[in-house]
Amino acid sequence: MQFLLKILEGSVSFLHKEKSGPKxxxxxxxxxxxxxxxxxxxxxxxxxxxxxxxxxxxxxxxxxxxxxxxxxxxxxxxxxxxxxxxxxxxxxxxxxxxxxxxxxxxxxxxxxxxxxxxxxxxxxxxxxxxxxxxxxxxxxxxxxxxxxxxxxxxxxxxxxxxxxxxxxxxxxxxxxxxxxxxxxxxxxxxxxxxxxxxxxxxxxxxxxxxxxPNSPFWYLLQRQREHAGRIFKELGFSKTDIHENVVDAKESISQGDKTNWHMLFSSKPAIYLLGAGITVGFIQQASGINTVMYYGSVILEKVGLGSGGSLYGNVLIGLVSSLAILGGKRVVERLSSYRLLTIGLTANVVSLGLLSWVMKTTPLAPAANNVLVLIILAFFLATQQGLVSPTTWMLLSEMFPQQLRTTFNAMSTAMIWLTNFVISLIFPILIAHQGTAGVFIIFTFANLGCIFLAAIFANSRLVKRAAAKF
CATH class of the missing domain: 1.20.1250.20 (MFS general substrate transporter like domains)
Structure with a gap:
């Protein structure tokens, strides 16, 4: 595990040229x-x-x-x-x-x-x-x-x-x-x-x-400063880092865990920001990524790869996802998340629409057609895992003001899992009634709808204006 992680991290450093600093x-x-x-x-x-x-x-x-x-x-x-x-x-x-x-x-x-x-x-x-x-x-x-x-x-x-x-x-x-x-x-x-x-x-x-060790910050929250100090030292924290953690812990203790729900739901900016977060969470899953991650073997079998071929097709899916998330991370950090989200969703529309057409018409010989399906799936995974998925996580980490961040982030994350649950539940039923080509047409239009939702709720100017009210 450690060896493989080091290899992948080395790939990130090679591709992205991490910022210099003392290690x-x-x-x-x-x-x-x-x-x-x-x-x-x-x-x-x-x-x-x-x-x-x-x-x-x-x-x-x-x-x-x-x-x-x-x-x-x-x-x-x-x-x-x-x-x-x-x-x-x-x-x-x-x-x-x-x-x-x-x-x-x-x-x-x-x-x-x-x-x-x-x-x-x-x-x-x-x-x-x-x-x-x-x-x-x-x-x-x-x-x-x-x-x-x-x-x-x-x-x-x-x-x-x-x-x-x-x-x-x-x-x-x-x-x-x-x-x-x-x-x-x-x-x-x-x-x-x-x-x-x-x-x-x-x-x-x-x-x-x-x-x-246990988290030194957790020890601070439990008012066990001696334990926290010892672990901070063992983990290599500087005096400045320790001071910042102590300040943050005092603020967390003084703030407590009470949420002013009346304020949240009587404020139009708060309602908009909550809607924006929930929409971003919905978009991540409505794009259709987990239909491939959970049901890839079922999909590939239905297009003719067979049981063994579909299992190895999944390995390709995993490799593309790994490379995409590594390659897309720096892009997401450097460019506008809002713009990248639209670009990624647009690419999804193209790839899923093309995938549906290839599955429905079979324009090539069976073996060549199967390879083409894998190539298009790989392109979909590259844009989704490299742009859309990491961009949504980035947005959820930065779009809320500090006093709303914990509550709104939790509710938005819950929407991710809820949407994932619904799609995972109905996908086998859809594929049984509509076929693989029909299902991917549905997700093509779902991504079009997500572009429209992103224009309304994942709008940089509107989100920043609402956040500025707090």
Whole structure:
């Protein structure tokens, strides 16, 4: 895990020429950050593992999942993620970052084993919902934890390990599924081994997390300054960094966790900003990205790649996603997020429209047509993962004023998971009734609608004007 992350991070530095500055990432901090990033790896792995496993799960001699049940199996995890993410703030403050991360690893392991041993579809759906609680919690906890254990100059570098770990987890899941599916293509219970493999990084996280420190910022919130001071020193924080953390902790303690809901819903600027955040969250998922990340093998089988070919097609999907998020990060940081969002959505319209036409008309010979489908899918993934997805996260981190940021960001993130849940649930039904070409036509028009929504709500001038009211 650490070796692969270093390779990817080296690629980022080579491509983007990171800003120069002293590198004080001491061995203890490096170890701590890589362990915490395993939470992101778990997030990526388990959102990706269903992609290859679902084909085998749906076999008549296995669980015989029909399209509606397939949607429930995939979306159950996402629904759990929504609740897990919302619960993270309370649990992280009450239990502490380290203990919560260990609970995430434990629940993840138990739920993963339950998924692998499921006797019927409803047991699998229930187990994946519980698994989603831990995945959703990890998706919110890991970047928070990484931010708090990192000195200011290393925060971007260390928090980015989580983003890299997510796509690396998805790529690993696709690769493991492809290998297992190729070695035992006629042994339909292989999906249970695919599911069970996800327990390995969870156990590794639980074991390695025993040697990492709790967040020093959390100790400050608990008024345990001696513990905080010792850990700050071990992690290599400067006196300036420590002072800033102390000031931020005092402000957090004095502010408390009360939200003035009457103020929020009686203020037109606040309502607009909330609408903007929720719209940005909706756009990220309505573009159709997770139909490919969750159901890639189903889609590729339906266009004629076959079971083995579709599994290796998923590996290509994972590789393109990994390279796109690495290559697009610096672009998103340097150029206007609002403009890049429109550019990315426009590219989605072109690629999905073209994909639908190729699937419907089959203009080339079958083998060549399959290659063309993979190329167009790769282009869609490159623009979505390189521009649209990171841009939406960037917008949600910067568009709200400080006093609204925590509440509005949480509500906008919940919209991401909710939209993801709905699309994951209905996609198998849509593909059964409309076919692959028809479904991608629907998402082509969905992206057109997202461009219109972005023009209204993800408008730089209007958002800044509303934020200036606070």
């Amino acid at each position: 004080k990432n001491n061995p203890f901090l490096s170890y701590t950050s890589y362990v915490i990033a395993l939470g992101g790896f778990l997030f990526g792995y388990d959102t990706g593992v269903i992609n290859g496993a679902l084909t085998f799960i749906s076999r008549p001699d296995q669980l015989g999942a029909l399209p509606t049940v397939q949607g429930l199996i995939s979306s159950a995890l996402v629904l759990g993620c929504m609740f897990g993410a919302l619960a993270n703030t309370t649990l992280a403050d009450k239990l502490g970052r380290k203990r919560l991360l260990q609970w995430v690893a434990a629940i993840f392991t138990i739920a993963t084993v339950a998924c692998a041993l499921s006797l019927n579809a409803w047991m699998l759906i229930s187990s994946r919902f519980i698994l989603g609680l831990s995945v959703g919690c990890a998706s919110s906890l890991s970047p928070l934890y990484l931010n708090e254990v990192s000195p200011d100059i290393l925060q971007t570098q260390n928090v980015n390990k989580n983003a890299i770990a997510i796509v690396l987890g998805q790529l690993t899941a696709f690769t493991v599924n492809a290998i297992l599916g190729s070695l035992w293509p006629d042994w339909h219970p292989i999906w249970r081994i695919m599911m069970l493999a996800a327990a390995i990084p969870a156990i590794l996280l639980w074991i390695t997390s025993t040697k990492i």
